[in-house]
Amino acid sequence: MDQLDFSLKYPFTATAKQALSESKLELNERIVELACERIKNAMREKKERTVERITIHESGKLEELAAFAASRMILGHMKNRFITNKFAVTESKRISAILETEDEKTVLEIGKELGMGEIFSSEKSGNGSETVKMKISTYLKFSPRALPYKLINRHLENGFVTISWQESIRLMEEAIRKRMMEIPIVKQPPEIIKKAVPLLIAEMPKQALPVTSFKEGDHPPCIEKLLDAARKHENLNHQARWYLAVYLLSIGLDIEKINAIYTNLPDYNERTTRYQLEHAKKRAYTVPSCASVTTYGFCVADCRIGNPINWHNRRDNNAGKR
Amino acid sequence: MQEKDRTTALKYFADYYQTASFDIPYVEKREFGIGNWKKIDSRHLGFANEPDFRAYLVKNTPFFVSHSTAYYKYPDATPIDKKNWEKADLVFDLDFHSEGKYDVYSKLGQVKHDAIRLAEEFLISDFGISKKNIHYVFSGNRGYHIHVVEDDFATIGSDERREIADYIMGRGLDHIKFFDVKELRPKVFKIESGPRADESGYRGRFARAVIEMLQNKPSDISRTFSKEEVKNRFIEGIREGNWNKQPYKPNDLFERLRPIAERLALRSVDTDAGVTHDIKKLIRVPNSIHGDTGLIAKRVTVGDIEKFEPLHDAILPLKGTLKIKFTEDVPEISIHNETHGPFKKETENELPEAVGLFFVLRGSAIQV
Numbered sequence: 001m002d003q004l005d006f007s008l009k010y011p012f013t014a015t016a017k018q019a020l021s022e023s024k025l026e027l028n029e030r031i032v033e034l035a036c037e038r039i040k041n042a043m044r045e046k047k048e049r050t051v052e053r054i055t056i057h058e059s060g061k062l063e064e065l066a067a068f069a070a071s072r073m074i075l076g077h078m079k080n081r082f083i084t085n086k087f088a089v090t091e092s093k094r095i096s097a098i099l100e101t102e103d104e105k106t107v108l109e110i111g112k113e114l115g116m117g118e119i120f121s122s123e124k125s126g127n128g129s130e131t132v133k134m135k136i137s138t139y140l141k142f143s144p145r146a147l148p149y150k151l152i153n154r155h156l157e158n159g160f161v162t163i164s165w166q167e168s169i170r171l172m173e174e175a176i177r178k179r180m181m182e183i184p185i186v187k188q189p190p191e192i193i194k195k196a197v198p199l200l201i202a203e204m205p206k207q208a209l210p211v212t213s214f215k216e217g218d219h220p221p222c223i224e225k226l227l228d229a230a231r232k233h234e235n236l237n238h239q240a241r242w243y244l245a246v247y248l249l250s251i252g253l254d255i256e257k258i259n260a261i262y263t264n265l266p267d268y269n270e271r272t273t274r275y276q277l278e279h280a281k282k283r284a285y286t287v288p289s290c291a292s293v294t295t296y297g298f299c300v301a302d303c304r305i306g307n308p309i310n311w312h313n314r315r316d317n318n319a320g321k322r
Numbered sequence: 323m324q325e326k327d328r329t330t331a332l333k334y335f336a337d338y339y340q341t342a343s344f345d346i347p348y349v350e351k352r353e354f355g356i357g358n359w360k361k362i363d364s365r366h367l368g369f370a371n372e373p374d375f376r377a378y379l380v381k382n383t384p385f386f387v388s389h390s391t392a393y394y395k396y397p398d399a400t401p402i403d404k405k406n407w408e409k410a411d412l413v414f415d416l417d418f419h420s421e422g423k424y425d426v427y428s429k430l431g432q433v434k435h436d437a438i439r440l441a442e443e444f445l446i447s448d449f450g451i452s453k454k455n456i457h458y459v460f461s462g463n464r465g466y467h468i469h470v471v472e473d474d475f476a477t478i479g480s481d482e483r484r485e486i487a488d489y490i491m492g493r494g495l496d497h498i499k500f501f502d503v504k505e506l507r508p509k510v511f512k513i514e515s516g517p518r519a520d521e522s523g524y525r526g527r528f529a530r531a532v533i534e535m536l537q538n539k540p541s542d543i544s545r546t547f548s549k550e551e552v553k554n555r556f557i558e559g560i561r562e563g564n565w566n567k568q569p570y571k572p573n574d575l576f577e578r579l580r581p582i583a584e585r586l587a588l589r590s591v592d593t594d595a596g597v598t599h600d601i602k603k604l605i606r607v608p609n610s611i612h613g614d615t616g617l618i619a620k621r622v623t624v625g626d627i628e629k630f631e632p633l634h635d636a637i638l639p640l641k642g643t644l645k646i647k648f649t650e651d652v653p654e655i656s657i658h659n660e661t662h663g664p665f666k667k668e669t670e671n672e673l674p675e676a677v678g679l680f681f682v683l684r685g686s687a688i689q690v
Contacts, residue, residue, distance in 0.1 A: 140485055141479075
């Protein structure tokens with residue numbers, strides 16, 4: 001693969017950084033404009049990828065690469081968790097979609113670059129599907145905290161865990177997201193970077209605030225933790241979203257209010273969220289027991305209440321005693 | 323505790339600390355905490371090296387001394403965020419909670435057995451941790467700590483450590499998932515594949531535990547397996563990964579084997595106190611003294627753990643005797659190869675110093 005094409009696909013790699021520095025390209029208004037577009041696209045979750053539509057000319061490619069660096073500079077200056085999260089999620093999803101089409105060598109190379117190194121060795125399992133072995137410590141760092149990924153449901157041997165090729169790409173997506181979140185603070189950026197800030201602030205969703213109307217301590221610690229993550233615009237996995245929704249529905253919150261909480265999530269999509277919430281409401285799921293919550297990996301305290309919903313009974317009783 | 327007893331205890335402790343050896347890995351990167359009235363009443367202490375630490379203990383002898391499992395750039399900085407966390411040992415706390423004050427000491431063998439299982443079956447076999455990086459430490463009272471000093475696991479965060487603890491405690495373990503079951507024709511099922519005895523992890527442990535149960539107590543699974551021929555055929559099948567060489571339908575078999583699966587996990591690992599997942603936790607310094615017992619929280623090597631007996635090997639090296647009066651009834655207990663008691667409330671006894679001190683610190687006696 002051409003070095004520049006590789007860099008465009010994987011702009012976080014050392015190869016990309018080198019390509020950019022060798023190009024001696026200076027920051028200019030066109031680059032900042034492209035950078036803003038890239039960030040705005042992430043905020044709107046536009047699926048059309050900057051990389052796919054760009055020119056085949058080398059100068060255009062270099063500009064696009066510089067735009068990635070400039071967008072990180074803008075984010076480093078803004079220090080806005082919401083926008084950074086959106087950017088990280090969108091970029092990691094874009095890159096993992098590309099990874100799925102790559103050959104094994106390239107994928108392993110990217111894995112190495114992401115600190116998942118030596119660990120990868122691919123082999124065909126009995127039924128012909130491809131699996132890879134990964135160090136348990138690496139696996140723990142990058143696997144989603146969701147039931148199917150819990151160690152107890154995995155095969156561990158001598159420090160390694162065996163996972164499917166597909167899952168390894170999912171883990172790389174998480175590693176990329178984490179890498180994208182690590183943005184150095186830029187205190188004194190060039191003037192043209194500063195100018196971009198108000199344009200992006202104007203793009204912030206307007207209704208993302210109602211979640212703060214919850215008082216802390218109103219909910220069991222596991223729910224508080226999820227709400228707090230949502231407040232900070234962190235990403236929640238599907239199971240976390242489901243659990244939070246079932247809990248909030250069962251304490252009588254209406255779909256509007258729950259939806260408002262989910263607008264904080266970096267990959268929020270109104271149609272999907274509403275559909276899922278309405279589905280959950282229709283099915284009238286019961287709140288999972290503390291034992292289940294523990295197996296999902298969401299339990300954070302020893303409340304001894306059996307079911308998260310009992311938090312309110314306990315609180316009310318305590319209030320009565322006082 | 324009366325002042326006289328405190329003074330005596332601290333004198334014994336100070337004498338021990340004069341020559342004690344700790345061998346704390348990266349002592350200069352750890353935060354220390356000491357306690358006199360509770361386990362920790364002041365923390366954020368730091369020491370450049372072991373001699374400084376020892377000198378401090380001799381001069382300001384405390385009842386309890388702990389260090390962080392974490393390594394910090396500035397271990398004595400406050401508040402904690404300014405310490406700059408770098409990494410942390412992976413630590414497990416295994417203990418036994420019992421009703422009476424003294425019951426626990428007869429159960430320490432069971433806890434030790436679990437500690438060895440944790441190291442051998444889980445940490446070494448499953449997690450691939452090297453033997454030399456695993457340190458057993460008697461907690462000084464009701465259990466054991468295991469310290470893992472290995473870079474691979476040192477940088478993982480709290481959630482990841484909780485995940486490891488969940489695995490070891492078997493949270494969410496479902497042995498039925500070990501099997502692939504196929505419906506041959508309506509309502510006729512066959513086990514396509516199952517765990518083999520030579521596999522690692524819970525799968526292998528489960529297969530081996532079933533074989534062991536068949537060999538030792540087959541009737542606990544079913545009376546059918548009391549017949550030598552039926553039993554051997556099943557064992558032979560399991561060894562090959564073929565679980566169909568027995569007369570039960572898959573679901574019936576799985577239910578009969580459930581109790582075996584439930585015993586595979588380590589229940590005595592205590593995660594409530596946050597020892598494993600709290601990456602800023604302080605833990606008793608190995609080879610320091612536990613102020614509630616006067617026993618040494620001894621570090622034990624992998625080679626010595628089998629024969630280690632806390633109430634013999636973790637006793638302070640004292641030669642004299644101590645006169646004490648019991649303030650409550652105390653059951654018979656064996657310390658240092660000698661049986662002591664039972665003792666009645668209000669009786670006075672002259673006992674070996676370490677034994678007398680033990681009862682005083684447990685709050686069952688006072689010096690006379």
